[in-house]
Amino acid sequence: MDHSNISLTLEVWRQESASANGKFVTYKVDDVSPEMSFLEMFDVLNERLIREGQDPIAFDHDCREGICGSCSMHINGRPHGPWHATTVCQLHMRAFKNGDTIVVEPWRAKSFPVIKDLMVDRSAFDRIIQAGGYVSVNTGNVNGVDANAIPVEKDKADTAFAAATCIGCGACVAACKNSSAMLFMSAKVSHLALLPQGAPERKDRVLNMVAQMDKEGFGSCTFTGACEAVCPKEISITNISRLNKEYLNAGMTVDKR
Amino acid sequence: MSLTGLFLISFLIIHVCINACIFNDLFYPEDDGDMFNRAAHFMATSMVVRTLEYGLFIGFIIHIIQGYVLEAKNLSRRGKGYKINLANKGSKWYSRTMGLLGTLLLLFLIMHISHFWVPSRITGLEEVEGKNYHNLFILMVDVFHNPVIVVLYVLGCISLAYHLLHGFQSAFRTLGMHNTRYIGMIKGIGTAFSIIVPFVFALMPISIYMDWIGRN
Numbered sequence: 290m291d292h293s294n295i296s297l298t299l300e301v302w303r304q305e306s307a308s309a310n311g312k313f314v315t316y317k318v319d320d321v322s323p324e325m326s327f328l329e330m331f332d333v334l335n336e337r338l339i340r341e342g343q344d345p346i347a348f349d350h351d352c353r354e355g356i357c358g359s360c361s362m363h364i365n366g367r368p369h370g371p372w373h374a375t376t377v378c379q380l381h382m383r384a385f386k387n388g389d390t391i392v393v394e395p396w397r398a399k400s401f402p403v404i405k406d407l408m409v410d411r412s413a414f415d416r417i418i419q420a421g422g423y424v425s426v427n428t429g430n431v432n433g434v435d436a437n438a439i440p441v442e443k444d445k446a447d448t449a450f451a452a453a454t455c456i457g458c459g460a461c462v463a464a465c466k467n468s469s470a471m472l473f474m475s476a477k478v479s480h481l482a483l484l485p486q487g488a489p490e491r492k493d494r495v496l497n498m499v500a501q502m503d504k505e506g507f508g509s510c511t512f513t514g515a516c517e518a519v520c521p522k523e524i525s526i527t528n529i530s531r532l533n534k535e536y537l538n539a540g541m542t543v544d545k546r
Numbered sequence: 547m548s549l550t551g552l553f554l555i556s557f558l559i560i561h562v563c564i565n566a567c568i569f570n571d572l573f574y575p576e577d578d579g580d581m582f583n584r585a586a587h588f589m590a591t592s593m594v595v596r597t598l599e600y601g602l603f604i605g606f607i608i609h610i611i612q613g614y615v616l617e618a619k620n621l622s623r624r625g626k627g628y629k630i631n632l633a634n635k636g637s638k639w640y641s642r643t644m645g646l647l648g649t650l651l652l653l654f655l656i657m658h659i660s661h662f663w664v665p666s667r668i669t670g671l672e673e674v675e676g677k678n679y680h681n682l683f684i685l686m687v688d689v690f691h692n693p694v695i696v697v698l699y700v701l702g703c704i705s706l707a708y709h710l711l712h713g714f715q716s717a718f719r720t721l722g723m724h725n726t727r728y729i730g731m732i733k734g735i736g737t738a739f740s741i742i743v744p745f746v747f748a749l750m751p752i753s754i755y756m757d758w759i760g761r762n
């Protein structure tokens with residue numbers, strides 16, 4: 290593999306604040322190592338901007354190992370950039386060629402308003418989780434029941450685990466033409482609906498979470514499949530069908546209300 | 547959306563079967579579309595079918611209203627758009643253009659109703675000699691000798707094919723089918739349905755225009 294450093298042109302969305310009008314600003318970045326991550330390339334650029342007395346580019350990041358879901362950049366028309374099943378923090382500069390122009394935008398959805406530059410407010414997801422993404426059984430070894438003491442069928446455990454890998458990054462919303470949060474929702478609902486620990490709140494959970502999702506103003510799912518194509522954790526769109534089933538079932542059979 | 551869509555699909559099955567009676571002419575040219583006329587007569591006079599027809603109109607209207615409401619709501623959720631869109635990298639073009647395909651179908655439907663349903667039910671049609679039923683077959687042969695109309699019908703069938711290619715499987719998933727084996731099956735059946743039914747429909751104006759049937 291060619292390890293020589295590359296030069297790039299970045300077109301980055303800059304926006305002072307939530308209420309300001311933003312615009313694209315072009316930056317030349319030279320001497321980019323192909324071993325850098327995409328975020329490290331932004332770190333290098335930001336250090337230069339700070340040295341030059343300019344405002345550094347604001348972007349979200351935390352773990353930088355693909356597990357927290359904070360990083361969120363729409364790179365050349367694709368959430369998280371060109372690599373399949375990869376978050377921006379794990380995207381490496383060897384994905385690009387010398388001389389490339391890269392357009393970097395924030396997630397776009399009314400429910401994810403821009404805070405500054407590439408940072409968006411994803412607290413709508415937190416409120417959806419608060420509406421039902423929890424279990425009330427005690428866990429842990431002291432006051433609770435060891436999770437492994439409860440038998441779970443292997444297939445269900447595997448499917449629940451796969452759904453549980455959703456990191457709440459919001460790429461599904463960013464990619465969907467309807468700005469629908471259904472892939473995220475379906476991952477959270479499936480994860481808990483499939484496990485015995487999630488059974489007590491099973492019906493309320495799906496009804497409350499969907500109600501909150503609608504309140505937050507996300508669009509409706511029409512099964513275009515864009516969410517699944519960009520999800521860094523490869524959450525399967527069949528979870529959305531399961532969510533629909535859970536919702537229909539809960540709506541028709543819930544005991545209160 | 548999914549329920550009305552599936553209801554309309556069930557209507558398509560009946561519609562295509564009855565219309566396919568015109569192909570009887572290929573084997574018995576002396577039949578002159580009589581088999582089709584008799585089937586259409588049954589559909590027009592049976593009380594049960596006439597009642598179902600109201601259901602069909604309501605089904606179409608609800609589906610169209612739901613479709614446009616859904617489309618308008620979903621379009622309003624983005625706010626500012628992207629400079630570069632994900633486009634075909636994430637989904638099929640026809641999955642993203644159900645509203646447009648549906649609009650083409652609506653235009654087609656208006657033309658189609660004015661061609662056949664209006665004369666048959668409202669303004670009146672000549673009857674088959676010696677029988678007490680309409681000669682819809684002659685009307686069909688008349689209408690489909692206009693090349694512009696034939697092209698519009700074929701385009702309508704193509705829009706229908708793409709609308710169904712997405713809609714058929716989506717409807718089942720909307721209703722909660724999540725077993726991957728069954729989804730695979732439904733996708734297969736849906737693809738076959740979306741190709742075969744519009745193809746048979748499209749063959750009708752084409753074979754009449756080409757004088758394969760109804761030439762005497």
Ligand code: HEM
Pocket residue numbers: 511547548549550551552554555556558606609610612613614616617641644645647648649651652655709710712713714716717718720
């Ligand atoms: C006449 C005009 C029509 C209009 C304006 C229309 C419009 C729409 C729209 C906007 C959607 C949903 C959008 C989406 O999923 O992205 C849709 C879905 C659908 N349509 Fe139509 N449509 C029409 C005719 C038909 C016909 C004739 C059929 C079938 C015979 C049909 C079957 C379906 C099905 C099965 C769905 C999918 C439902 C789902 O995803 O749950 N539509 N239509």
Ligand code: SF4
Pocket residue numbers: 454455456457458459460461462472473476519520521522523524
């Ligand atoms: S479903 Fe995938 S894309 Fe959506 S929030 Fe979860 S990890 Fe991100």
Ligand code: FES
Pocket residue numbers: 349350351352353354355356357358359360376377378379456
């Ligand atoms: S920074 Fe945590 S997933 Fe990218």
